[in-house]
Amino acid sequence: KTLSREERAMLSQFFILSTRGDTIIKRDFRFDLGKQTSEIFFRKVKFWPGDPPPSFNVDGVNYFFTKKFGIYFVATSKTNVAPSAIMDIIYRMMKIFRDYCGVLNEESIRKNFVLIYEIIDEVIDYGHAQLVTTENIRQFIVNEPVLIQPKTQAKKQSSSWRPKFFKSSTVASTAIQKPIQKLDAKKTKTNEIFVDIFEKLTILFNANGMVINAAIDGVIQMKSYLIGNPELRLVLNNDLTVGRTSTGERGSVTLDDCNFHECVDTRDFEAMKTVTINPPDGEFLVMNYRINGEYSAPFRLYPFIDEESGYRLKFTVKVRAQFPQ
Structure with missing residues (x-):
């Protein structure tokens, strides 16, 4: 039997949920599933005994997800697709989101939801992955990202204590957390x-x-x-x-x-x-x-076990650094 384009379609939906179950982003590509899939997914994962697997099936719907940066990235499909292929698409989309937003968390996604939807529409067409790299979709993205400013408390902590070996010219570790821009030679210094x-x-x-x-x-x-x-x-x-x-x-x-x-x-x-x-x-x-193979470990572990009673054991683990003085 030759499968039609509709039967070969990979993704039915893609959505992003917070750890509270709030739907931050949701895009339905083929409208072949109900609107309750995000609630079904969150309820299933929340009450799963132990750690849920990255893919599972509920009532004929395949769910694929990963939890990163405190949020769920989820894709659904009605067809029997390869889980590794779907997970690869999810991770590629996460990378593109991070490239454009600078930092990937709930706040950045909420503030850049228009940009996120634009990226999703360029990456996925009717359930099929089209352009899955930042370089390929860059010419089609017109929305500018909303920058996420660091917390005031974080600024105070970083300025209150600074190791002596950090010179004033040292670049902050958050410098890489800025979105890529359409670089203009006249504006960029x-x-x-x-x-x-x-x-x-x-x-x-x-x-x-x-x-x-x-x-x-x-x-x-x-x-x-x-x-x-x-x-x-x-x-x-x-x-x-x-x-x-x-x-x-x-x-x-x-x-x-x-x-x-x-x-x-x-x-x-x-x-x-x-x-x-x-x-x-x-x-x-x-x-x-x-x-x-063999190399000099930066630290060593020394475990100690004491049997305090017939039903109680005390474990003590000591860590000794091997760095030179």
Whole structure:
């Protein structure tokens, strides 16, 4: 049987809910579901025993969701679609929202609801994903974002205490939380690009505090505000190697695995440890990498268990930093 366009349609609805169950944004693409889907979803998730799965079915309706920044991003469908495909669309839409609003939370979505609806209409057409990157939809977006000002209390806290090693020229950590703009060379005084390196450490200790297994999952993330998106070059360590080899020199940086964004040209990576980047609009991950094996852990854990009675145990975990003095 050949499926019609209507039967092949992926999404029926997309909506954003607060943790209280309030509907902040809701767009119905095909009008094949009732108006109570958001209430049914929230009631189901609220009273789910334990943590609800990212996708489930209620009365023939498939629900797909993720909870980030204190809000629910939900998509529904009546057809039997791949959950991974729907979740990918949801995460791509979240990234676009963040690129345009600067920061993604309930306040920014409420104040930029007109812009959010405009983005949704450009990304999804009758349930089908069309343009799912910031760069592709930028020429079609005409509404300007409403900037979210930092809280007064946060300003007082940041100005009342400041470490000595932060100089007056240090850029605030919230500088990256501004929306992308249609850069005009006449109006824009400075070009900016933000590069962040995030690493997640997973370490397994034994009872004596010694490391049994350790791994590092890292990303190099960029957000560009450069006029005209010029070509960039990123130079990495000369002693960087990918893959475990017996000839690896002591002290060299060895990655077990890595991958790059589609905008990265890796032709000079093997020979010169240099990559060329044509940065797209908005935030993107330049590189993902993983390191397994022995490395100096930044801290150690020492667990202690005391049996106070026949039915009561006391657990004490001590953390000792390994940073040099």
